[in-house]
Amino acid sequence: MTYGAAEVLRGVDLEIEHGEIFTLLGPNGAGKTTTVEILEGFRDRSSGEVSVLGTDPARGTDAWRAQLGIVLQSWRDHPRWSARDLLAHLGEFYDDPRDPDELLGALGLTAQAGQRASRLSGGQRRRLDVALGIVGRPRLLFLDEPTTGFDPEARREFHLLIRRLAADEGITVLLTTHDLAEAEKLADRTAILVGGEIAVCGTPSELARAVRARSHVRWVEDGRERVLTTEDPSQAAWELHRRFDGPVPGLEIRRPSLEENYLNLIGRAA
Numbered sequence: 001m002t003y004g005a006a007e008v009l010r011g012v013d014l015e016i017e018h019g020e021i022f023t024l025l026g027p028n029g030a031g032k033t034t035t036v037e038i039l040e041g042f043r044d045r046s047s048g049e050v051s052v053l054g055t056d057p058a059r060g061t062d063a064w065r066a067q068l069g070i071v072l073q074s075w076r077d078h079p080r081w082s083a084r085d086l087l088a089h090l091g092e093f094y095d096d097p098r099d100p101d102e103l104l105g106a107l108g109l110t111a112q113a114g115q116r117a118s119r120l121s122g123g124q125r126r127r128l129d130v131a132l133g134i135v136g137r138p139r140l141l142f143l144d145e146p147t148t149g150f151d152p153e154a155r156r157e158f159h160l161l162i163r164r165l166a167a168d169e170g171i172t173v174l175l176t177t178h179d180l181a182e183a184e185k186l187a188d189r190t191a192i193l194v195g196g197e198i199a200v201c202g203t204p205s206e207l208a209r210a211v212r213a214r215s216h217v218r219w220v221e222d223g224r225e226r227v228l229t230t231e232d233p234s235q236a237a238w239e240l241h242r243r244f245d246g247p248v249p250g251l252e253i254r255r256p257s258l259e260e261n262y263l264n265l266i267g268r269a270a
C-alpha cells in the first residue's frame, strides 16, 4: 500500500478464521489503521488482493457493509442523545437490529440507558461504542484501539465482553492495539506489524516463542562481575555450578519479559 510515493504496507498476508479474535499489534505508524481501513472498505489499496466475508472491500455493497461492525477510536455522534436513543437510531439502518435495552443489559449499561452519551465515563462510553458496533448483528467486528485509557478493571471487563461476543455469538473480531499484554490475554492469534510488514504472526505461545530473547547469566569470578548471554540459561548455570564445584558467587539469571522482547523486536525491525 502506498500513500503517494510512500510505501506503508508491504507483503501483508493474513487469513483470519470465522469466530476468531485476531489482534493487529504494533507501534505508532506501523500501518494498523491503514490495514483495517482497507479491510473495512474505507480506503482504496494501491495493490494486492483482499477478501472480507467473500467480497473485495473496494467493491463492497450495502448488504456486505451491513455485516460489519466498526468501532472507531472516537465517534462524533450527538452528545445530547441518550445511549438508548443512539442505539435505536442506528438500529433503524439494519434489517434485524438488536433491541437497545437488551443490548445495554448485555453490556452492563442498563443504569445508563437514559443518560446522555457525553456524560458516560470513558469505560462506559467504550462499551456503548461496542453496542453501537454490534446493534446490526455483524458477522465481523472491527475495534480500533478499544481500551486506550482504561483502568485495569475496565480493561479486564472489556476483554471478557469481547470473549463472550466471540464465543456466544460466533462474531469474528479484529482488534488493533499497541498493548502486547492485551494481545496476549485476548487474542486467539496476533500479527505484529512493524514498519508496514508482519514481523510475527501466531497464537500467544507462538508469539512468546518467536519474540523470546536471550537471557543474561551473571556471576562473580576473580572479584569481577561476569555476564553471559544465552538461550539456555539453565544449561549455563549447570556448567557454572560444576566449574565452581558448588554455589556460584553472585549468580543471577535474568530472563527478559515478553514486553522487553517485544520492544527489542520492534526496535530491531523498525
Ligand SMILES: Nc1ncnc2c1ncn2[C@@H]1O[C@H](COP(=O)(O)OP(=O)(O)OP(=O)(O)O)[C@@H](O)[C@H]1O
Pocket (backbone or CB within 6 Å): 003, 006, 008, 026, 027, 028, 029, 030, 031, 032, 033, 034, 035, 178
Ligand atoms: N492519509 C495518509 N496520507 C499519507 N500518509 C499516511 C496517511 N495515513 C497514514 N499515513 C502514514 O502511513 C503509515 C501507517 O499509518 P497508520 O495510521 O496505518 O499506522 P498505525 O499503526 O495505525 O499507527 P497508530 O498506532 O499511531 O494509530 C504512517 O507512516 C503514516 O504516517
